[in-house]
Amino acid sequence: MAEPRFRxxxxxxxxxxxxEAGMACLARGGIGAFTVDNICAEAGAxxxxxxxxxxxxxxxxxxxxxxxxxxxxxxxxxxxLPGLVDRLFAPAxxxxxxxxxxxxxxxEIAVNPVLKAEHERHYTAYRTKVAAVVGDDVLAGAVIAxxxxxxxxxxxxxxxxxxxxxxxxCRMLLRPILGDV
Amino acid sequence: MAEPRFRxxxxxxxxxxxxEAGMACLARGGIGAFTVDNICAEAGAxxxxxxxxxxxxxxxxxxxxxxxxxxxxxxxxxxxLPGLVDRLFAPAxxxxxxxxxxxxxxxEIAVNPVLKAEHERHYTAYRTKVAAVVGDDVLAGAVIAxxxxxxxxxxxxxxxxxxxxxxxxCRMLLRPILGDV
DNA sequence: CCTCTTGCTGAACGGTTGTATGGTAAGGCT
DNA sequence: AGCCTTACCATACAACCGTTCAGCAAGAGG
Numbered sequence: 577m578a579e580p581r582f583r584x585x586x587x588x589x590x591x592x593x594x595x596e597a598g599m600a601c602l603a604r605g606g607i608g609a610f611t612v613d614n615i616c617a618e619a620g621a622x623x624x625x626x627x628x629x630x631x632x633x634x635x636x637x638x639x640x641x642x643x644x645x646x647x648x649x650x651x652x653x654x655x656x657l658p659g660l661v662d663r664l665f666a667p668a669x670x671x672x673x674x675x676x677x678x679x680x681x682x683x684e685i686a687v688n689p690v691l692k693a694e695h696e697r698h699y700t701a702y703r704t705k706v707a708a709v710v711g712d713d714v715l716a717g718a719v720i721a722x723x724x725x726x727x728x729x730x731x732x733x734x735x736x737x738x739x740x741x742x743x744x745x746c747r748m749l750l751r752p753i754l755g756d757v
Numbered sequence: 758m759a760e761p762r763f764r765x766x767x768x769x770x771x772x773x774x775x776x777e778a779g780m781a782c783l784a785r786g787g788i789g790a791f792t793v794d795n796i797c798a799e800a801g802a803x804x805x806x807x808x809x810x811x812x813x814x815x816x817x818x819x820x821x822x823x824x825x826x827x828x829x830x831x832x833x834x835x836x837x838l839p840g841l842v843d844r845l846f847a848p849a850x851x852x853x854x855x856x857x858x859x860x861x862x863x864x865e866i867a868v869n870p871v872l873k874a875e876h877e878r879h880y881t882a883y884r885t886k887v888a889a890v891v892g893d894d895v896l897a898g899a900v901i902a903x904x905x906x907x908x909x910x911x912x913x914x915x916x917x918x919x920x921x922x923x924x925x926x927c928r929m930l931l932r933p934i935l936g937d938v
Numbered sequence: 939c940c941t942c943t944t945g946c947t948g949a950a951c952g953g954t955t956g957t958a959t960g961g962t963a964a965g966g967c968t
Numbered sequence: 969a970g971c972c973t974t975a976c977c978a979t980a981c982a983a984c985c986g987t988t989c990a991g992c993a994a995g996a997g998g
Contacts, residue, residue, distance in 0.1 A: 584945050584994050606868035607788055612986055622947045627987060629945095676867055683864035686857055686912050687787040696914055703917075717910060717918060718926035722899070725906030729898060731867050733877055736884075737898060745899035752933030765964050765975050793956060803977045808957060810975095 582621075591629050591639070593619050598640045602680045603673030610637070610680070637684070638694055644677050645698045652705045660709055660757045661746050664723045670739055675727045710754060722746060763802075772810050772820065774800050779821045783861045784854030791818070791861070818865070819875055825858050826879045833886045841890055841938045842927050845904045851920055856908045891935060903927060 585593070597619035601609045612633060616623050630636040647668040655663050668674070685695045707716035726745060729737040750757050766774070778800035782790045793814060797804050811817040828849040836844050849855070866876045888897035907923040918926075931938050 580994060581992095582946065582994080587945080590945080604868075606864050608865075608868070611984085613984080623949095623986085624947065624988085625945090633986065679867050680864045682909065682913065683787050683861045684789075686860050687785075687789070692913070696916075699914055699917075714922070714926060715929065717922075718903070718907075718930055721906030721910050721918075721923075721926065722903045722930070723906065724909050725902030725904065726899075728863065728905050728909070729902050732863065732873070733880055735877075736880075737902075741895070741898070742902075745895060745902065748896065749899055749903070749930045749934065753930065761964060762962090763964080763976065768975080771975080792954085794954080804956090804979095805958085805977065806975090814956065 587629065590621075590625070594621070594626060594629060594636060595639050595643050598636055599643065599673065599677050602640065603676040606680045607684055634688075634690065637688075638690060640677075641681055641685075641691055641694060642698075644674070644681060645702075647674070648702055649698065649705070652709075655709055657709060657754055657757050660719075660754070661743055661750070664719070664746065665726075665739055665743050670727065670730075670742075675731045678727065679731050715753070719750070722749060768810065771802075771806070775802070775807060775810060775817060776820050776824050779817055780824065780854065780858050783821065784857040787861045788865055815869070815871065818869075819871060821858075822862055822866075822872055822875060823879075825855070825862060826883075828855070829883055830879065830886070833890075836890055838890060838935055838938050841900075841935070842924055842931070845900070845927065846907075846920060846924050851908065851911075851923075856912045859908065860912050896934070900931070903930060 594615065597615045598610060600618055601611075601614045605614075610633075612623055612626055615636070616625060619625075626633060626636050630639060647666075651666070652663065681691075685691045703713070703716050703720060706719055707713045710716050710719060723746065726737065726742040730739065730742060747757060775796065778796045779791060781799055782792075782795045786795075791814075793804055793807055796817070797806060800806075807814060807817050811820060828847075832847070833844065862872075866872045884894070884897050884901060887900055888894045891897050891900060904927065907918065907926060910918040911920065911923060928938060
């Protein structure tokens with residue numbers, strides 16, 4: 577047989593493939609589509625692999641959460657007040673499937689203790705980065721809340737809220753306090 | 758037997774009991790806990806009742822969504838700019854289990870077509886009410902986004918964001934545009 | 939070409955899911 | 969008190985869930 581039945585990958589490569597497949601399922605069908613069957617079919621692997629690499633489905637979910645947070649935390653070097661809004665709504669996190677994945681994750685974070693602890697850790701780091709730009713911690717919380725809420729509206733009613741309108745709305749509220757951002 | 762094995766209720770009464778039980782399950786364990794078994798146990802009824810009254814689990818979910826929206830849409834008579842923030846963060850919608858239920862619902866709305874259509878209908882009505890107060894539709898979208906984002910933070914990191922801090926953050930951003938609200 | 943490590947498969951398992959359905963009894967009405 | 973409507977129960981069912989595990993085979997090293 578010239579064609580091998582399956583390929584072997586380095587563990588971290590295969591783990592990455594499973595994480596990506598998990599995000600795709602999450603974006604397509606929410607947490608209800610985040611099943612071992614779906615994910616392994618999406619990744620083109622057999623059902624045992626998730627347990628093998630992540631110990632179980634919950635382990636993969638934590639890894640997916642971390643992967644979803646990565647683009648949110650990256651690329652803050654050199655960002656000042658001008659450029660803040662562009663950074664908040666950077667394509668990497670504001671275009672699909674990013675927001676869809678977050679929508680599904682939020683519903684689980686509130687309910688899954690492990691995920692919740694992991695989230696608070698990342699969120700604090702995120703908030704620190706934003707606070708460094710706007711100069712105030714409470715204001716940073718408000719800015720993040722505004723951005724998240726605009727993500728939300730875009731997901732739930734895309735006809736009403738586009739990325740451009742979201743940026744405009746964000747600037748409308750922030751300009752009186754922060755100037756041109 | 759003096760004690761009857763079960764009680765009979767008027768259909769709309771029993772439907773209300775099931776909706777309430779569904780919201781409790783949603784708040785406690787997210788969409789993963791929204792199962793026929795859980796809900797009927799919570800309501801003290803047998804497993805067949807949901808199909809009997811709502812045609813199926815999806816029917817109940819739509820009813821729960823409508824019930825969750827009710828307190829958001831009520832009580833806007835006579836609300837002007839002063840009082841807007843108090844109305845946005847009224848206890849009926851900002852204290853548990855309200856936000857927890859919404860967190861779970863948001864993840865499904867994006868994915869369930871029936872729920873999505875229903876949501877857009879209610880959301881438009883909500884936005885209209887807010888726009889009537891703030892006088893501008895785009896601004897209304899931004900205000901709702903801000904309020905939703907603050908709900909979110911309070912659910913995900915309650916230690917960091919309390920109802921009072923949420924109100925303060927909201928006023929901080931709105932005062933320069935709307936005055937004292 | 940052989941060997942050895944190990945990434946991976948795939949079937950089997952017990953438990954849970956939502957729905958369908960035939961039978962039961964609650965409680966209003968006469 | 970008896971009847972009759974119908975709200976309700978409780979089981980059965982097939983589909984699907986996540987985990988386990990014994991063994992296969994891919995492919996690097998020799």
